[in-house]
Amino acid sequence: MSYRTKTCAYCNGNHAILDCTKLVEDAKKAQEKLAQIANNTDEWLKEAVHAHAKAAFYYELDCNSDPNGNGYIVKYDGSTQTKKDLTERTIATVAWRLTEYFDTREEAREAVDPDVFDTFPTTVTYEERWSSRDADREYRPQSYRAIIRRHNDVQEAVANRAKKSCSYCRGAGHTVRTCSQKKLDTEIYHNAFKVSAYLRARAMSRFGLWTSSMVGKDGAYWTFTPNPNRTPYFLTELAPDPNGKISEEDLTDCLYFMASTERTSFKKMADESYYGSTTRMGFDISKHCLKYFDLENNRVDLSANDDDSTVPERFLPVVISTEHIFKQLMEYYKEPSPKKERYASHDDVGIADCRHLWEAEQNSWRRNIWISSTELYDRKQRNSRPFDQMVKFVEKHSDILKKANEILNKN
């Protein structure tokens, strides 16, 4: 994922200046060039002054186009006045570009031979004229120093970047924008969301809990109200039935159905009051509610109720596919992100530990399984625990993830 295209402030390449290799190479060349100049200053200075004189010659003088070719003929008359003008012009640029090599303007004047202008060709091609106007470009030590300075600044920034730690994973050498842990976590959460949605959908489809299903209670009918809650939840450490009466898949369906009813209400039909009037299935996630499931016929049988007044008398299921419910639940998926406001609660996942499902009541401090919310972030930093749990959950249900992906890839 790329947040924006980058343009290098040095070479205009498609990268940040901190990653520019051209600047590194140019700085190295500049360093070598300065070393060469220092080793042989007199020789280099002669070349440099010559180049400045050449630039002045082709810059200052007018041209005619060459009747015998494609280029130009420079209007150079070789007069003393012309040489004097060109010398002054050369001294002016030398004083600016090579200032550290001359103590006075007189010294610069001595370095410029007025007869040098007689040596420059007056018949030149288009390219020769324009490149000669720039002849002094290679003889600007200040520009070499500027490149080295810039390189040093960038290297300092690179070192600071390496020291900085990521606000998401606290790792060094990168920021949250390039955090590979964050990319991985987003994928883990997405996969866990898909598996959770599929297991919920499978359970609800099997027993018919979705739009237009109803419960009958106290002589009235109440219709299913979907709860647009996008928080995924999942059950971990599912302990198998110690009596071996119920298969793991059946148990999974029953538990996810119970969990779904905890998050579902039914609205009283023909009730126009503002707050409406709602009722619930009255199930919690416990072994006590397993008696309501007729697994052979894939139906919820509330006649198994003996004394629980919160459970309705009748449940009227709806025929609906797992795929349909799954796709509806996936509509609520959103990538997790930390909240902007400091004290806002973060995106979370619901996690229920089912290890104690089968334990006798007297040994357990509560009779049902509780889905508790765990935040994915602590401020901007990741909480590793829910992600570790999601990884295990997805691994355990890799077959479900495959089915979920098949449905999503179909569309």
Ligand SMILES: [Zn+2]
């Ligand atoms: Zn660059």
Ligand SMILES: [Zn+2]
């Ligand atoms: Zn990171």
